[in-house]
Amino acid sequence: MRLAIACIGFVLTATPAVAQEIDTTGKGAVLCAWQIFQTVRNVIDACAPGEFQALRSDMSWAIDATNDFIAANSPQPVTKAELEAVVARDAERDRARFTSASCPTLREQWIESWSSVTMGEPFRRGVADMLSVPRKPVMNPCV
Numbered sequence: 001m002r003l004a005i006a007c008i009g010f011v012l013t014a015t016p017a018v019a020q021e022i023d024t025t026g027k028g029a030v031l032c033a034w035q036i037f038q039t040v041r042n043v044i045d046a047c048a049p050g051e052f053q054a055l056r057s058d059m060s061w062a063i064d065a066t067n068d069f070i071a072a073n074s075p076q077p078v079t080k081a082e083l084e085a086v087v088a089r090d091a092e093r094d095r096a097r098f099t100s101a102s103c104p105t106l107r108e109q110w111i112e113s114w115s116s117v118t119m120g121e122p123f124r125r126g127v128a129d130m131l132s133v134p135r136k137p138v139m140n141p142c143v
Contacts, residue, residue: 021138028130030069032142037062038087042094043110047103052111058119062127063087069131 023029041059044052067083098106117123 020140021136022140023135023138025133025135027133027135029140029142030066030073030130030135030137031139033127033130034063034066034070034137036143037066038090039094040110040114042091043098043103043106045091046095046098047107048111052115055111055115055119058123061124065127065131070137073134073137075136 037059041056041063044056044059067080067087070083071078071080
């Protein structure tokens, strides 16, 4: 499955070098994961409000943990509050663009595929492992 992830313009990706850099730790591209976590939560909010609450909770936890990591490791100063503002702005943008016509496909691509993955504690351990090595948050390799 090819995930369509729109790159967001914010302080970290304002410098193309950061967006182009590749994670070499084997732990994963933090910015890519951050965008995926946001997209999954935004699709739930727009296309399945009130459903998939455990999955939504996991995504919210992952976004918060990733915000902490990005704020601590960004080569350019950024606060957690600034990152939360980006997340809120992107959620608003997605609410406007995810329509009843696009929701069936979005549910299948984002919610159903993620809800079939083991969530809860195993998911949170995986996110914690991804964030366990301090490094510059980068976008690649992205899925």
